[in-house]
Amino acid sequence: MTNLALFDLLSNTGVLAFNMQGLITAAAIVGGVGLIIGILLGLAAKVFEVEVDERELIVRDLLPGNNCGGCGYPGCDGLAKAIAAGEAPVSGCPVASAEIHAKIGEVMGTEAIESERNVAFVKCNGTCDKTNVKYHYTGTPDCKKISTVPGNGEKTCIYGCMGYGSCVRACAFDAIHVVNGIAVVDKEKCVACGKCITACPNDLIEFVPVSSTCKVQCNSKDKGKDVNAACSVGCIGCMMCVKVCESDAVTVTNNLAHIDYSKCTHCGKCAEKCPRKIITIA
Numbered sequence: 001m002t003n004l005a006l007f008d009l010l011s012n013t014g015v016l017a018f019n020m021q022g023l024i025t026a027a028a029i030v031g032g033v034g035l036i037i038g039i040l041l042g043l044a045a046k047v048f049e050v051e052v053d054e055r056e057l058i059v060r061d062l063l064p065g066n067n068c069g070g071c072g073y074p075g076c077d078g079l080a081k082a083i084a085a086g087e088a089p090v091s092g093c094p095v096a097s098a099e100i101h102a103k104i105g106e107v108m109g110t111e112a113i114e115s116e117r118n119v120a121f122v123k124c125n126g127t128c129d130k131t132n133v134k135y136h137y138t139g140t141p142d143c144k145k146i147s148t149v150p151g152n153g154e155k156t157c158i159y160g161c162m163g164y165g166s167c168v169r170a171c172a173f174d175a176i177h178v179v180n181g182i183a184v185v186d187k188e189k190c191v192a193c194g195k196c197i198t199a200c201p202n203d204l205i206e207f208v209p210v211s212s213t214c215k216v217q218c219n220s221k222d223k224g225k226d227v228n229a230a231c232s233v234g235c236i237g238c239m240m241c242v243k244v245c246e247s248d249a250v251t252v253t254n255n256l257a258h259i260d261y262s263k264c265t266h267c268g269k270c271a272e273k274c275p276r277k278i279i280t281i282a
Contacts, residue, residue, distance in 0.1 A: 027227070056084035058107050062100055063093055068172060070094040083108065090133030095173075095191045118207040119187040120176065120196050124161040125217040125278060128181035131231045132156040142166055147201035156230035159202055159219040170199035213266045214259060218278040221254045235278050241270035 011057045060080035067075035069189035071092045073082055082088035083104065091101040091112045098114055105112035137146060137154040143166035152158040161182040168176055168183065175189035176196050187210055201218075204219040216235065220227050237255035249263035250270050259270075259280065271279040 003075065049205075055107050056080050057102050062096075062107070064078055064095045064100070064103050064166075066095050066172065067193065068095060068191065068193035070195075077205075085267050086222040089113065094118075100147045102175045103217075115164075116209050116211060118192045119190040119210045120185045120192065120194075120205050120217055122158075122161060122167075122176075122183045123204045123206060123215075123217060123219040124182050125280070126155065126157055126160040126182060126234045128163075128229045130233050131160060131181070132229070143165060144199070144201045152202075157220055157222075157227075157234065159204065160231065161204060162202070166199040167196035167205060168202070170195040172228060175176055209261050212261050212264065213282045214264060214268060214271050215280055215282070216257045216278060217280050218256065218276075221256055223255055233276055233278050236276060237269075238275060240273045240275060241279060244273045 010065070016043075021061070025111075026050055032114040037146075047264040057080075060076060063076040063080060065076050069075065071079045071088070071094060073079040073088065076093075079088060079092055083090055083092060086108075089112075090110060091098075091114055092109050093100070094117065096104075098112070101112035101114065125226070133154050134151055134156055135154050137149065139145065139149075141164045143162045143164045144152075146153045146162055146164055153162045155162065161178075163178050163181040163183070165178050166185070168178060172193070172195065173189050173191055175186045175191070176183055177186075178184070183200075183205070185196075185205075194207075197203075197207075202219065208215060220234045224238070226238050231278035235256050237252050237257070239252055241250045241257050242252055246267070246269070247265050248264045249260045249265070251258050251260070257270075257274075257278075268281050271281045
């Protein structure tokens with residue numbers, strides 16, 4: 001081997017050794033930095049750790065997970081936290097059954113007090129054969145969009161159900177459907193989440209006790225003459241229902257009858273006397 005070849009071999013060997021040493025050094029530095037960061041993160045997690053009430057986790061597992069917001073809190077996580085903190089009743093979930101409420105009560109060491117549940121009710125009986133129309137709408141079938149059309153939609157009554165199903169699409173429980181031009185609630189499926197109320201641009205959906213038998217199925221604020229021109233079953237504010245109610249449960253405000261369910265005895269006299277038959281008896 002010539003001196004030049006031997007020199008090249010030694011040179012290449014030295015470069016290789018130098019490169020390996022550099023790689024080992026770099027790996028050691030990266031590993032050390034990673035170790036230090038890991039230790040710091042572990043310490044930070046301990047310092048800033050937020051203690052979670054174990055009962056909150058158990059309650060969350062018991063809740064159905066619909067995240068409908070019917071309880072008034074931002075989803076099931078929010079309700080579980082509120083129940084664990086004593087800020088919400090153990091029966092606060094409108095979707096959960098009485099059995100689930102009882103289990104949550106056991107976790108919290110308290111008794112679940114069941115109050116009468118509410119259901120959504122559509123205050124309109126203006127079906128296709130009872131209400132008049134000003135024109136025929138052919139745009140996007142959405143109540144909120146139609147409410148921006150001049151005249152507040154195609155129906156002559158600007159207070160009633162438009163019948164294009166914004167409430168239906170908002171309901172996650174298949175509890176409301178449009179039948180013959182108006183929305184109808186299935187009270188057996190309704191959990192009172194309130195999504196349909198928010199979706200209705202005419203504010204004609206309200207909560208009523210599930211046991212209520214007499215309900216005012218109208219939302220018009222117009223005077224009798226204008227009501228007659230728009231719908232054959234609208235409230236004309238005649239006060240007949242008020243006069244026959246012995247429990248002072250019926251009042252008329254802004255030409256529209258209202259029932260105070262805390263006073264109503266379900267006698268049905270208001271419905272029997274109503275000339276327009278807009279107070280219905282279940």
